[in-house]
Amino acid sequence: EVQLRESGGGLVKPGGSLRLSCAASGFTFSSYSMNWVRQAPGKGLEWVSSISSSSSYIYYADSVKGRFTISRDNAKNSLYLQMDSLRAEDTAVYYCAREGAGTLAPSYWGQGTLVTVSS
Amino acid sequence: DIVLTQSPGTLSLSPGERATLSCRASQSVSSNYLAWYQQKPGQAPRLLIYGASSRATGIPDRFSGSGSGTDFTLTISRLEPEDFAVYYCQRYGSSPLTFGPGTKVDIK
Numbered sequence: 652e653v654q655l656r657e658s659g660g661g662l663v664k665p666g667g668s669l670r671l672s673c674a675a676s677g678f679t680f681s682s683y684s685m686n687w688v689r690q691a692p693g694k695g696l697e698w699v700s701s702i703s704s705s706s707s708y709i710y711y712a713d714s715v716k717g718r719f720t721i722s723r724d725n726a727k728n729s730l731y732l733q734m735d736s737l738r739a740e741d742t743a744v745y746y747c748a749r750e751g752a753g754t755l756a757p758s759y760w761g762q763g764t765l766v767t768v769s770s
Numbered sequence: 771d772i773v774l775t776q777s778p779g780t781l782s783l784s785p786g787e788r789a790t791l792s793c794r795a796s797q798s799v800s801s802n803y804l805a806w807y808q809q810k811p812g813q814a815p816r817l818l819i820y821g822a823s824s825r826a827t828g829i830p831d832r833f834s835g836s837g838s839g840t841d842f843t844l845t846i847s848r849l850e851p852e853d854f855a856v857y858y859c860q861r862y863g864s865s866p867l868t869f870g871p872g873t874k875v876d877i878k
Contacts, residue, residue, distance in 0.1 A: 686867070695858065695869060695870075696807075696815060696858055696869040698866060698867040698869065712866055746815075755803065755863050756803070756817060756820040757817070757867075760814040761814065762813075762814055763814060
């Protein structure tokens with residue numbers, strides 16, 4: 652069974668940093684592209700970043716480019732999101748999501764971790 | 771960047787009725803890389819449809835997707851109580867992945 656478990660969320664002051672992790676199990680992690688998607692309280696879904704299976708291709712939303720860094724460790728079956736220069740508008744539940752077996756669409760999602768940026 | 775617009779914003783229906791949700795793209799979606807997700811309060815999104823019309827694993831056949839180019843539709847043939855939720859369309863396959871603003875299907 653595919654399982655994705657996010658951790659690392661919490662309360663941080665504006666301008667601060669936080670590192671999110673996503674632990675993957677139940678599949679060959681090194682074979683799939685991964686994504687981070689966030690959802691501000693009461694709002695819709697917003698794609699944040701994607702990374703290919705071997706980290707060769709990395710993409711960011713304009714809203715986080717230059718502040719967030721996605722990475723992965725295939726030996727540890729883990730995905731990361733380093734978030735720097737955090738702003739109030741980064742407050743959201745952050746989900747990690749895996750592409751599907753027969754589709755590039757994010758098909759498997761974790762339960763999310765809440766990041767709150769507030770003084 | 772491709773912008774997705776969903777209509778209506780809210781759809782009020784009764785169990786057993788048919789739901790038709792629309793997703794319109796500002797530019798043609800290549801390879802029909804269009805997905806639909808269902809999200810219930812406090813839960814992660816669940817993939818329903820990918821490739822505009824292919825049901826994801828385990829999704830009941832009352833959910834169907836159609837369309838191509840810039841106009842896409844999610845149809846729920848007969849609403850079950852568990853189908854009342856928010857539905858998002860998403861364009862994937864190349865950066866930036868984009869989501870529509872969502873359609874809330876609530877109980878009339």
